[in-house]
Amino acid sequence: MSLSTTKTAAPPKSAPHEHDSSKAARSNLGLVRPDHTTGWKDWLTTVDHKKIGAMYAIFSLAFLIVGGVEALAIRAQLAFAENNLVSAETYNQLFTMHGTTMVFLAVMPLSSAFFNFLVPLQIGARDVAFPRLNAFSLWTFVAGAIVINLSWIFQAANAFGWFTPIDGRTDIVPSAGWFGYAPLTGDQYSGIGTDFWIFGLQVLGIASVAASLNFIVTIINFRAPGLKMMRLPVFIWMTLITSFLIIFAFPPITVALGELMFDRVFGANFFRVDQGGQPILWQHLFWVFGHPEVYILILPAMGIVSEILPVFSRKPLFGYSLIVFSGAVIGFLGFAVWSHHMFTTGLGKVATAAFSLLTMAIAVPTGVKIFNWIGTLWGGRIKFSVPMVFSLGFIWMFMMGGFSGIMHSAAPADAQQQDSYFVVAHFHYVLIGGSILSLLAGIYFWLPKMVGKMWYGKLGYWVSATVVVGLNVTFFPMHFLGMIGMPRRTHTYLEGTGWQPMNLVCTVGAFILAVGIFLFLWDLIRTIRKGPPAGDDPWDGRTLEWTIPSPPPSYNFARTPIVHSRDPLWAHKHGKASLRIGSVEPDPHGIHMPSQSWFPLLASAGFFVLGLSMALKQAGVPFCGYIAIAGLGITVLGIYLWALEGPGGFHVHPEETNS
Amino acid sequence: MSHAHDTTAPLEHVPTGLDNKKLMMWLFLASDCMFFGTLITTHLVYRKIYENVGVDPIHIFDIELTTASSFILLMSSLFMALAVSAIHKGSIKSFRWNLVGVIIFGSLFLAGQVYEFNHFVTHAGLTISSGTFGSTFYVMTGTHGVHVALGLLWLVSWLCYSFSPRFNAHQHAIDIETAGLYWHFVDIVWIVIFTAVYLIEYV
Numbered sequence: 001m002s003l004s005t006t007k008t009a010a011p012p013k014s015a016p017h018e019h020d021s022s023k024a025a026r027s028n029l030g031l032v033r034p035d036h037t038t039g040w041k042d043w044l045t046t047v048d049h050k051k052i053g054a055m056y057a058i059f060s061l062a063f064l065i066v067g068g069v070e071a072l073a074i075r076a077q078l079a080f081a082e083n084n085l086v087s088a089e090t091y092n093q094l095f096t097m098h099g100t101t102m103v104f105l106a107v108m109p110l111s112s113a114f115f116n117f118l119v120p121l122q123i124g125a126r127d128v129a130f131p132r133l134n135a136f137s138l139w140t141f142v143a144g145a146i147v148i149n150l151s152w153i154f155q156a157a158n159a160f161g162w163f164t165p166i167d168g169r170t171d172i173v174p175s176a177g178w179f180g181y182a183p184l185t186g187d188q189y190s191g192i193g194t195d196f197w198i199f200g201l202q203v204l205g206i207a208s209v210a211a212s213l214n215f216i217v218t219i220i221n222f223r224a225p226g227l228k229m230m231r232l233p234v235f236i237w238m239t240l241i242t243s244f245l246i247i248f249a250f251p252p253i254t255v256a257l258g259e260l261m262f263d264r265v266f267g268a269n270f271f272r273v274d275q276g277g278q279p280i281l282w283q284h285l286f287w288v289f290g291h292p293e294v295y296i297l298i299l300p301a302m303g304i305v306s307e308i309l310p311v312f313s314r315k316p317l318f319g320y321s322l323i324v325f326s327g328a329v330i331g332f333l334g335f336a337v338w339s340h341h342m343f344t345t346g347l348g349k350v351a352t353a354a355f356s357l358l359t360m361a362i363a364v365p366t367g368v369k370i371f372n373w374i375g376t377l378w379g380g381r382i383k384f385s386v387p388m389v390f391s392l393g394f395i396w397m398f399m400m401g402g403f404s405g406i407m408h409s410a411a412p413a414d415a416q417q418q419d420s421y422f423v424v425a426h427f428h429y430v431l432i433g434g435s436i437l438s439l440l441a442g443i444y445f446w447l448p449k450m451v452g453k454m455w456y457g458k459l460g461y462w463v464s465a466t467v468v469v470g471l472n473v474t475f476f477p478m479h480f481l482g483m484i485g486m487p488r489r490t491h492t493y494l495e496g497t498g499w500q501p502m503n504l505v506c507t508v509g510a511f512i513l514a515v516g517i518f519l520f521l522w523d524l525i526r527t528i529r530k531g532p533p534a535g536d537d538p539w540d541g542r543t544l545e546w547t548i549p550s551p552p553p554s555y556n557f558a559r560t561p562i563v564h565s566r567d568p569l570w571a572h573k574h575g576k577a578s579l580r581i582g583s584v585e586p587d588p589h590g591i592h593m594p595s596q597s598w599f600p601l602l603a604s605a606g607f608f609v610l611g612l613s614m615a616l617k618q619a620g621v622p623f624c625g626y627i628a629i630a631g632l633g634i635t636v637l638g639i640y641l642w643a644l645e646g647p648g649g650f651h652v653h654p655e656e657t658n659s
Numbered sequence: 660m661s662h663a664h665d666t667t668a669p670l671e672h673v674p675t676g677l678d679n680k681k682l683m684m685w686l687f688l689a690s691d692c693m694f695f696g697t698l699i700t701t702h703l704v705y706r707k708i709y710e711n712v713g714v715d716p717i718h719i720f721d722i723e724l725t726t727a728s729s730f731i732l733l734m735s736s737l738f739m740a741l742a743v744s745a746i747h748k749g750s751i752k753s754f755r756w757n758l759v760g761v762i763i764f765g766s767l768f769l770a771g772q773v774y775e776f777n778h779f780v781t782h783a784g785l786t787i788s789s790g791t792f793g794s795t796f797y798v799m800t801g802t803h804g805v806h807v808a809l810g811l812l813w814l815v816s817w818l819c820y821s822f823s824p825r826f827n828a829h830q831h832a833i834d835i836e837t838a839g840l841y842w843h844f845v846d847i848v849w850i851v852i853f854t855a856v857y858l859i860e861y862v
Contacts, residue, residue, distance in 0.1 A: 028825060213690075216686055220682065221677070247693075248693050251691070251696075258798070269790060270798075278705070285701075643816075
C-alpha cells in the first residue's frame with residue numbers, strides 16, 4: 001500500500017509544508033480521503049488522538065450533567081418523608097440511569113479522554129497504534145450512549161400517547177438498577193427498558209475493549225527510545241493496568257448480557273427459575289465484571305494524582321516501583337474479590353471467609369499507594385495550585401471511602417450494611433471523592449496543554465471547596481442513615497422513622513455539589529474562551545508532554561525524544577548533562593501522518609442502528625428485525641471499506657517551516 | 660526541542676519487536692479466553708441441574724458425527740499452518756491452495772454443526788427453550804460456530820484479495836499469520852468445548 005499520497009489543497013500559511021502536494025490523496029478504493037478538512041467534517045473523520053480525547057471529554061462531561069440532573073431529582077424526591085415528587089416507577093428509572101450513566105458514560109469515558117490525550121504524548125509517540133480503531137472506539141461509545149438515553153425520548157413519547165410497547169408495559173427507561181439483577185430483568189418482570197439497557201451496554205462494551213486493545217499495543221510498542229517500562233510515567237502504568245482489566249472484565253458481562261438477551265428475545269432459560277435457571281449465576285457473572293470495573297474507575301484516577309503530586313511537591317514520586325507494583329496487585333486481586341458483593345446470598349462459610357480475606361488483602365496495596373503519596377508530599381516544597389488542592393482532596397476523601405470499604409470486607413458487618421445507605425455513602429466517597437476529584441485535578445492540570453490557554457483567577461479554588469463541601473454534606477450523613485436502617489433504592493420513607501432531617505441535609509449537599517460542578521463548567525468555558533496563553537510548560541512539569549508546544553501540533557513531536565531517566569523533563573532541566581532528553585534525527589521524508597476516514601464512523605453507525613432496532617423490536621415495532629440485520633450489514637460494510645482503503649497517509653516537515 | 664541533538668548516546672530499543680497487529684490479536688484472544696471461559700463455566704455449573712430434570716444428552720448426541728467433524732476442524736488448522744508457512748516463503752500459489760483447504764474443511768465443520776442443530780431440533784426435540792441444557796448448549800456451540808463463520812469470512816476475503824494486484828506476499832504475511840492465530844485459537848476452543856460438553860457425558 002502506498003504511504004506517500006498527499007493532499008490537494010494549498011496549505012494554509014501556518015500549516016507545515018506538505019510533501020509532494022501535486023497528487024490527490026486517494027485511498028486504495030479510489031476515494032478521496034477526508035484529510036485537511038475543517039469544521040464538523042474534520043471532527044467526524046479525525047484519527048488524531050488529541051481531537052478524539054477532546055471529544056471523549058466533551059461527551060463525558062455532557063453525560064456527567066445528565067447523570068447529575070438524575071441525581072438531583074432523586075435527592076429532591078427524598079428530601080421529605082412521604083414525598084411524591086416523582087412516581088415510584090420514575091424513581092427506579094432515575095437511580096438506574098444515574099448509576100449506568102455515571103459509571104459507563106461519565107467516569108469511564110472521561111478516563112478514556114485522558115488515555116487518548118496523554119498516552120502518545122507521555123511516551124513520545126506520534127499517535128496510538130491504530131488511529132482509525134481509536135476513532136471507531138469513540139463513535140461506538142457515542143452510539144451505545146445514545147441508544148441507552150434514547151429510552152427517555154420513547155418514555156416521553158409514551159407519556160404523550162404516541163408510542164406503546166406491544167406488552168403494554170410503561171417502563172421504557174431501564175428501571176432494574178445498574179447491576180440489572182436477573183430475574184428482575186427477565187421478560188416476566190421488566191419491559192423494554194431492559195432491552196435498551198442490554199443493547200446499549202453491549203455496544204459500549206465493544207467500544208471499551210477496542211480502545212483498550214489499542215492502548216495496550218501503543219504502550220508496549222510505541223515508547224520513545226530509552227523509555228523503559230520502569231521509566232514510564234505512573235499514569236501510563238495505570239492506563240496499561242486498566243486496559244488489561246477492561247479486556248478481561250468485559251467478556252463476562254458481555255456473556256451475561258448475551259444470556260439475558262437470549263432469555264428475553266429467543267426464549268432461553270438461563271435465568272428462568274421455573275426452568276432450572278439460577279439467578280445467582282447473574283450475580284456472579286455481573287460482579288466478576290463489576291468488581292474489576294470499580295478498579296477500572298479508580299486506577300486512572302490514582303495515575304493522575306501520581307503525576308500531579310510530585311510536580312507541586314518539587315520532589316520525585318516517592319516509591320515509584322512500589323506504586324507501580326501495588327497498582328498491578330490491585331488489578332490482579334480485583335478479579336478475586338467479586339463475591340464480597342454477595343455476602344448475604346448464602347455462599348457458604350468457606351467461600352465467604354476466602355472472599356472476606358481477599359477483600360481485606362486488597363486494602364494493603366491501596367494503603368501502600370496512600371503512604372507513598374504522603375511520602376511524596378513529606379519534606380516537599382508544596383505549591384497549593386488548583387490541581388494540587390484537588391489531589392490532596394482526593395487522598396483524604398478516597399481514604400474515607402476506603403475505610404468504609406474495609407468495614408464491608410468483614411462479612412458479618414457487611415450483612416448489616418448490605419443494601420443500606422451506608423453502602424451508598426461508601427461508594428460515592430470512592431467515586432466522587434476518588435474518581436471525580438482526581439479527574440477534575442487532571443483537567444485543571446492538563447487543560448493548558450490541551451487548548452494552550454491558562455486558567456486565571458481564583459475560581460478553581462472555589463470549585464474545589466464547593467465540590468468537597470458538597471460531597472461531604474451529601475454523603476457523610478448517609479453513613480448514619482444506613483446505620484439507623486434506611487434501605488437503598490426506596491422511593492420514599494415514612495414520617496417517624498427519624499430519617500427526615502438527615503435526608504434534607506443530604507439533599508442540600510447534593511445541590512451544593514451541583515453548584516460546584518456548575519462553577520467548574522463556567523471556569524472551564526471562560527478559560528477556553530479567553531484564558532492567557534499557557535506556554536509549553538506552565539507547571540514546571542516532569543514528563544515529555546511538557547516539552548512540546550501547547551496545544552500540541554498534529555504530529556506531536558517534531559523529533560522523537562530519547563529518554564535517559566524517569567521524569568525526563570525534570571532531569572533535563574535540573575539534572576546532570578548525561579540525563580538530558582536527546583532526539584532522533586528526523587526522517588528525510590518527514591513525519592508520516594495517517595489519513596482521516598469516514599469508515600470508523602460508518603461501522604459505529606451500524607452498531608447504533610443494530611442496538612436501537614433490537615430494543616424497538618422488543619417493543620413490537622414492525623420490521624425492526626430486518627433493520628437490525630441491516631445495521632449489522634452497515635457495520636460489516638464499514639469494516640470492509642476500512643480495510644480496503646488502506647492506512648493512506650501523508651508527510652509533514654515541521655522543521656522546514658520553523659527555519 | 661531546542662537543545663543540541665544528542666545522537667551520540669546509544670539508542671535503547673524498548674519495543675517488543677512483536678508486530679502491532681499480531682500483538683493486538685494475542686490480546687484479543689486473551690480477552691476471548693474469558694468470553695468462552697464464561698460460557699463454558701455457565702454450562703458446567705448448570706450440568707448438575709439438568710441432570711435432575713430429565714434431559715439426557717447421551718441420547719441426543721451423535722458422538723461419531725461430532726468426533727468426525729472435530730477431526731475435520733483440527734485438520735483445517737494443519738492447512739492453516741501450511742498456508743502461513745507458504746506465504747512466508749513467498750509462494751502465493753501454495754498459499755492459495757492451502758487456504759482453500761482451510762475454507763473447505765472449516766465449511767464442512769460448520770455444515771456438520773448446522774446438520775447437528777437441525778437434527779437435534781427436529782428429531783431429538785431439543786430447542787433453546789429445553790431446560791437450561793438447551794440454552795447453554797445452543798448458545799455456547801452457536802457462539803463458537805459464529806467464530807468459525809467469521810474466520811471463514813475473513814479467510815475468504817484474503818483468498819479474493821490475493822488475486823488483487825495490490826496483494827504482496829512479503830507485506831501481507833503478517834496479516835495472514837494474524838488470521839491464522841485466530842483460526843488456531845477457535846480450534847483450540849473447540850477441543851475444550853468438545854471435551855466439556857460432549858465427552859464428559861460419556862464418563
